[in-house]
Ligand SMILES: [Zn+2]
């Protein structure tokens with residue numbers, strides 16, 4: 001297949017397989033027997049769906065490589081030696097004392113894990129495995145340092161510090177000082193890592209003094225102060241109680257875990273940006289090829305916008321990954337992240353039903369139940385659906401639109417439970433599902449539960465349907481004689497006929513009276529819910545109590 005016709009992750013996979021050279025050195029790469037795909041995040045709060053975007057996009061590359069018959073390992077690295085720069089939301093304020101310490105120093109708030117981050121990392125990874133079909137292995141930088149995995153890389157960084165400085169100085173106006181340590185120790189006395197100032201280096205030992213430190217939180221004006229304890233100490237790199245400076249660390253991670261591919265946010269890919277610095281260090285110091293390809297659809301990728309704001313914990317527009325499946329199909333989140341990752345993409349919780357419709361449409365296209373003329377578009381849509389699916393799709397499962405499910409749950413209590421029969425009866429009449437089996441029914445039950453939570457949590461006025469208990473005179477006053485007449489006739493029809501044939505009847509009546517059907521829809525919505533618009537009328541009437549509709553259309557109050 002021509003390259004430009006390929007799905008983006010397949011294109012990346014092919015480039016990875018065909019790679020033959022280092023990026024910063026004139027040197028051939030060895031043939032890769034097993035591809036290592038790395039995704040990582042520095043999480044200091046509850047891991048949210050924004051944190052999942054990176055993992056899910058990398059998972060698409062993992063799937064593409066796997067489909068090419070390649071062996072792949074997928075890791076997610078918790079960057080938990082990074083200093084804590086702010087107290088995460090929803091945790092006790094006394095955690096303030098941990099500011100400036102490695103994030104892994106925060107204790108598990110429930111007392112069950114080695115650290116606060118590990119507690120949430122495990123929940124995060126578990127939800128990705130169980131719900132989102134992405135199965136990276138969880139690694140932690142703190143653990144890697146503690147177990148000495150980084151030791152040879154720290155040692156090499158110390159030995160080749162001039163090479164590293166040369167690389168970093170290329171993008172600096174003032175060159176790095178002569179006393180420059182790639183290793184940042186944790187203070188033996190107070191446990192902080194942000195406060196240790198290097199005062200000397202000797203072999204495997206880095207000397208430091210613990211000094212006050214102030215820093216700006218990302219995007220904030222004010223400075224945070226972290227007090228140093230004045231302790232002077234020696235940090236032996238063999239003990240691993242500290243970390244490499246982050247660009248060096250990034251390069252060392254790639255070499256240590258033999259990473260072939262890792263994408264990151266676009267700020268890392270400016271000319272002279274951290275990705276390229278880390279990549280050059282990775283090659284020239286650690287003799288491991290920079291992850292490839294440098295530029296592609298997910299590096300740099302665009303951020304997801306929620307309404308007008310970036311998806312982020314500080315904006316409060318995210319939910320924990322394990323909460324998402326309560327109110328929306330996990331496939332939808334995969335769709336949001338995987339579809340055209342290099343284009344800015346908006347997302348709104350209120351519009352989740354539209355995203356579900358998009359997914360349902362892709363499913364139909366995948367199973368050739370809906371036509372797409374353009375060959376390239378067809379292939380892309382099919383591949384996109386595979387990438388959004390939790391498991392390889394086996395058969396078509398007919399779907400009831402999400403918005404209709406939300407409607408059903410608003411009028412049929414316990415719709416996924418004891419009144420599920422009523423739901424099935426309704427969706428058979430509406431034609432959404434003709435011939436159900438166990439799998440179809442269980443998929444519908446799941447969707448009903450999600451739609452119910454969604455409308456309660458995020459549903460807007462349009463999706464929350466409240467019937468008028470009585471017919472107020474002012475509504476009646478808004479109707480023309482013709483509208484009243486047609487409604488009345490529709491009521492009569494319903495007394496003997498079926499709602500599913502009502503559309504034909506309505507058209508016939510409208511033609512007879514020389515009125516647009518739009519006017520009749522308007523009248524029907526007005527008498528039912530007091531608004532001029534509402535859910536699709538015929539299926540809606542199917543959901544409502546028949547006697548109520550007949551009485552209301554007779555305009556008797
Ligand atoms: Zn725990």
Ligand SMILES: [Zn+2]
Nearest residue numbers: 187190210229
């Ligand atoms: Zn200290």
